[in-house]
Amino acid sequence: MSHGIPAALSRFFAFPEAGVSREPESWPRGFLAAGVAAGIKASGGKDVMVLANRGPRFEAAGVYTSNRFAAAPVQWSRQALSDGQARLIVANSGGANACTGPEGFADTHATAEHAAAEAGVSAADVAVASTGLIGERLPLERLLAGVDGALGAAREDSVLEAAEAIMTTDSVPKRAEVPLPGGARIVGIAKGAGMLAPALATMLVFITTDAELSGGELDAALVRACAVSFDHADADGCMSTNDTVLLASSGAAGPVDTHAFTEALTALCQDLAYQLIDDAEGARHTAAVTVAGAASLADARETARAICRSNLVKTAIFGEDPNWGRILSAAGTSSAAFAPERVSVSINGVEVCRGGGLGEDRSLVDLSAREVEIVVDLNEGEASATILTSDLTHDYVHENSAYSS
Template structure:
């Protein structure tokens, strides 16, 4: 399933020993063609990891034959040696597959500021190449997990073609993109330029609006590979819609598995003067630690929503604001609305809707609550 759901792809996940836990930590996805169109988007963090710097360059010609991924080390802030290690990883993969190193993308995830143990990683790459299979998607999805508790996969069936994807990401989930590695494959016949346009639009309204803890990673990468193996030339609208749905499904899986989360929260701003305003307001609320701890405490503390909205430059009048939490309009016209004890926050899903009454645009940010477990997991991560 996932990255091997589409025809023309093989994948593998193996254990190289990068993780202290002894769990799988190297994944490989290979496009057997006939086409090798590719597009990718990367973190906008200016402190970009070595594999991001490498892959950004490698995919710029619109072609990629394979993606080699490792968990157990981010290879970020590792200087010239770190970049050389990424280069060696790509070369080793290329050699084993009989392709050019410049057509191998590299992704890494794990702790920042440590060199990768190449004496373990390179044999891992070799093992992964040997284990490649048309059924290897699930193993690959498992090998990219870090603090993820479940693997993330999704599939979309288009007219005569398939799109499949895998993702990892649990902490450091924030826009542009969330901390995530995502590989998506399709057997549709589609050119790199069209792939890139579809991918940018899909990530803009899915992964870019997934904001678990406001922290932007150094390693985020979303890769889309097209083999053309189905022979189907997709309708571009359908393909974009399908890709968007697939990315949305993966993004929701990321939020649901976010570190320590006990509530999945959608923050939707409606009737904004612009989509940017709507996104800004939703994100300000989604990033408020006070709002997030209140939801953890099952407390419909709408004052913390309003105080976050008030920090933005979006167009609105404070005395017009409405806030609805799980269907109850707790704030009406900037003041007290229906009784807050009518709001039921026992379930996992929380929907907050903010009405700016300033236009017709809307946007949703997906986030989660701030819990004891988040603090616990993140205070213990590298030590």
């Protein structure tokens, strides 16, 4: 497979032979974008992105945070995309515009109106996304000037600079593409390194395609893809106020098979989710925690999430300590159907716990590689789920205690 996912992890994700690659330069036909530095980020880096769909079609779908303190741009975009149409995405890093009250919502509204007027579209077709510190107003003048600059600079071969403009604590820009039968493509960019937990992770993800699909088809494909990608990624258990995944279609390449599209989109989203977790703040290990043999998918997910959210499991992975007792004690908080005396645990292929008790010698486990594979078999049924997580390191504590973000 070309997408670079280690075999040990990719088999859990059941990637199709989709040929995901990570260095797209140009957008699918119909899309133009730019990323510029507008002075919002203290670092002086790129912080405003525009992504325009020139059609001929303008179908769009979105998935958003379920946090009840959803940020102003989330509230705006949810409404703007409710008709299944969008022509322009405006995003900024350097400020989340969350918990900013009616004034913050007015800022988002003004941003959409301004961008719409410049681009000659309706504000109702402009999605807005923001990321950065919660609880601070955005510097609106700088943002609007950045939007002007980005609209003027928008072009086809700008995937990398658009990905750079949405980065916060990310150490690398994240992008991926996957080809579709018949010459169409899907290209996506993502950001997110902390406050990264399901439903969704703290992330902004913008995905474009020139495949022609109806709004309903796009929406269904996106919901399905998110459920087994971003929703199965959990860096630190913390849910953001700003999570946004947008999928826009220009239709410029004509119709495609819906099933093939959904498969390809899922592969792309899984790859981006892997990139997000692999770049999680301070992470030294990326772990795939699979709960197998569950009576239901919900049981498998609940148990895997409990393990992924245990700070003791996460620090043990950092310490390269195959401390399976911490895995079981986390699993033991779940309400899933299982009998403790039938549960087994394997770490990197060594079955250290068998029948709820001692298995192979834990000293046989080698945790020195970056990728870690934990499999908990409940021996209760046929369902399984895999959640990706990262370890809890000194660098995580440093990044999140030394800076407001």
